[in-house]
Amino acid sequence: MPRTHRPSPALVLGLVLSGGLFALVSAWARHRPPGRWERDLFTLVNQIPGPVGPVLVPIMQLGAYPAILVAAAVAAAARQWRLARDLLLAGNLAYWGAVLAKLVVGRVRPAAFLADIRLHETVTGRYGYPSGHLAVATALVAVLAPVLPRRVRPLAWLAVAAVGTARVYVGAHLPVDVLGGFLVGWFMASLTRMIVGDVGPGGTVGRLRQVLLGRGIEAVELTPVRGDARGSRPLRVTTADGRRLFVKVTGGSQRDADWLYKLYRRLRYRGIVDEPPYVTAKQKSEHEAYLLLRAERAGVRTPRLVATATDPAGDALLVQEFVPGRPLDALEPAELGPDLLDDVCRQVARLHRAGLAHRDLRAANVLVADSTAWLVDLGSGTDEASADQQARDLVELLVTLAALAGVRPAVAAAVGQLGAGAVADSLPWLQPALLSRAGRALADRRPGLLDDLHDEIARRCPGRPDHLARVVRITRRDVFLLVMLGLLVHFLLPQIGQVRAALHAVVHAAPLAVIGVLLASAATYLLSAMALRLATAGRVPLGRTIAVQVAASFVNRLAPGALGGAALSIRYLRQQGLPVPAAATAVAVDRVAGVLGVLLLLPVLLPFARGTRRHLMNAATGRGLTVLLIVLGVLLVVAVAFAVPRWRAWLRTARRQAADALRALVRGGRILPLLSVSVALTIAYGAALYLALLAVGLPTDPVLIAPVVLVCVVGEGVSSAAPTPGGLGATEAALVSGLLLYGVAVDTAVAGVLVYRLATFWLPVLPGYAALRLLVRRGAV
Secondary structure: OOEEOOOOHHHHHHHHHHHHHHHHHHHHHHHOOOOHHHHHHHHHHHOOOOOHHHHHHHHHHHHOHHHHHHHHHHHHHOOOHHHHHHHHHHHHHHHHHHHHHHHHHOOEOHHHOOOOOOOOOOOOOOEOOOOHHHHHHHHHHHHHHHHOOOOOHHHHHHHHHHHHHHHHHOOOOOHHHHHHHHHHHHHHHHHHHHHHOEEOOOOOHHHHHHHHHHOOOOEEEEEEOOOOOOOOEEEEEEEOOOOEEEEEEEOHHHHHHHHHHHHHHHHHEOOOOOOOOOOOHHHHHHHHHHHHHHHHHOOOOOOOEEEEEEOOOOOEEEEEEOOOOEEHHHOOHHHOOHHHHHHHHHHHHHHHHOOOEOOOOOHHHEEEEOOEEEEOOOOOOEOOOOHHHHHHHHHHHHHHHHHHHOHHHHHHHHHHHHOHHHHHOOHHHOOHHHOOHHHHHHHHHOOOHHHHHHHHHHHHOOOOOOOOOOOEOOOHHHHHHHHHHHHHHHHHHHHHHHHHHHHHHHHOOOHHHHHHHHHHHHHHHHHHHHHHHHHOOOOOOHHHHHHHHHHHHHHHHHOHHHHHHHHHHHHHHHHOOOOHHHHHHHHHHHHHHHHHHHHHHHHHHHHHOOOOHHHHHHHHOOOHHHHHHHHHHHHHHHHHHHOOHHHHHHHHHHHHHHHHHHHHHHHOOOHHHHHHHHHHHHHHHHHHHHHHHHHOOOOOOHHHHHHHHHHHHHHHHHHHHOOOHHHOOHHHHHHHHHHHHOOOOHHHHHHHHHHHHHHHHHOOHHHHHHHHHHHHHOOOO
16 A cells, blocks of 8 residues: 555544553553452453353464564565565564563552452463553554455454453453553554554555446556645546546545644634534545536636545545646746736636635646646635635735745736735735645745735735734644643642742741842842853843843753753844854853852852862862753764764854854953853852841851852752752752751751742742743744
8 A cells, every 4th residue: 555654643643642641541550559440340351251261362362472473474475565564563562662661660460469360371471561462462453454444444453352351351461451552552553654654545556446447437557646645645547548537545544634634723723614524535525526516617627527436445536637737836937927827816716706715725736737727626625615714715825826926916916806805805814824834835935925915915905904813822832831831830839838838937037138038039140141141242132131041940940950941041042143053152151151150169168168078069060060961962963963974064064153152252351251240140149048048047147158158059059960850859958958067057947948949949930931931922032
């Protein structure tokens, strides 16, 4: 069967759904013994009376490892080499995936939970979840299903159910183990299809010949038609009497893709009215045939419908007269004259006057033969189209024509054939979100095309409202922010008790000292922004850079070692026009300057260490771990890239840009100011900790200032080196331990650290999230 390496939405959904469900079921099975319902169901199957049980035992071998080899051997004997390969790959992935999952989850066999089980077969191995037999059987049947006759497929899945029942009957697995095995097999079969290519529609050439012959069409030659087929298999057919026909074959996977695509559009866009999802491929094909007849009756130049048919595998065939034309984007610019543009717009005007909308008027669906335009592929179209649907139709056409023939000729042809009112009504929909992928690609080739198109339409149709319609309900940025917020809740919600304790300490603290802590914490964001601005040789504005540092306080709560903040800073510098190497260099220089600032303070602070120099030095340089990880990662990428010849030129450019960034920093005399700001940043954190201790009752003693700053250096170093987001847990322990080392009372140390972490870790979270949303909305990150 033909294959495509562009995964269908149904395949992607199956991969995500099976993987997600397996993760959830595995988490549940790992921490819980079997519940009452699972025990009862196991007992019911395990104690099946009569002759049914013994029959299940040989069926169980359909999921054993040798079944993979047997199935592949049978496929190879039938000369189905691709199928044999797929069976080997999917079966082995399922088998070894189940073995790995057993070790990770560690859920034991039923005998460890239940006392009154019956072992009808020898059971080996300690772990039961997931069932390897069912994983293998599911993977094999999932791979076989597309090539099996439709009447046989239910029997194949019945065999999978029998394997799962047999594994429970022999006492090897609990019901949840069987469910886990099914999910592993489903996931591995989907992964196999993703790797080797998804099975497309169409079946064999011989079967298609028989179907066409049943419609009175004797095909002597079937040739695939190359192009953007969008979920179908197009063929050019030559008949015995010399006729040339176009056959469009649509399969069940395209039906699945259809309803998934429509669900996606309904969720993401406002006011999108699609045709209901098609139940079968036949229904989809018949809908297109109906639209072709309606369009032909309205005088639209479309290929004449010859026949429709359905083959035994469930694929639908739409047979039309063949149009020996070329798509619009295959024409030379000189061929796109005013007459042809008028003819294209004339066909669309007739379509709209008949109450239809094409809804996919990209260049591939407008063919030109003998200087005349033909509209093809009405599969996405609709009858009784609304004015908004026809306006969006026109937007796709205008962008296509403007990109290929110029803005003014395209608008002139549209106004001449469809009228100024219809063209002006398209203005609210003239936005990238509503264009097809092909339309966006054409628009990207000519920067500013949509703006030029808007201005030309407004010039020719003055006085018409041209505000953009709100069409996008959910954007990628919204999803990004939602995921970030979800991760924040996941990581920080378990620590909410610490926030309560910190708030309790603040309530009983000295108000002026608490205000001082908040001011010192706020100063760290200003100093961090100044440091990043100096590292970029002043190429970014200070105000927006401060907002980025506030947003980093949110992002850093989701990743260890302040890596999230580093990534956000690089993204921000990229949006400010710095190349990737220069942006990465600036962030690295900023982080190295922070480490150097700490090292410059150490000669002043270490005399207060009282014999703990080695531990304090190790902790103080812990924040350098982030820089070390970044450097190692860059070196790894460089080493791999140098092995690829075509990347070497890019690396040379990157090295030159990074060197230019460093030279600009040195020539501008910004090294000393950068180190000064880094030292001030470290002192600001230390001042915040000292003021927090004063707030909870530490006696005022200037001698303690240096030790507290040193302890703060240790704590922030641990925060950078700890594997938890923001150093959560490890930082508090390091700070309290360091303060106890210098004789601070336990209650005072704990309360002071809580106040300090409230001001520098917890309170900035919500302002950081708000700053991130603002920066995303303004396109700064």
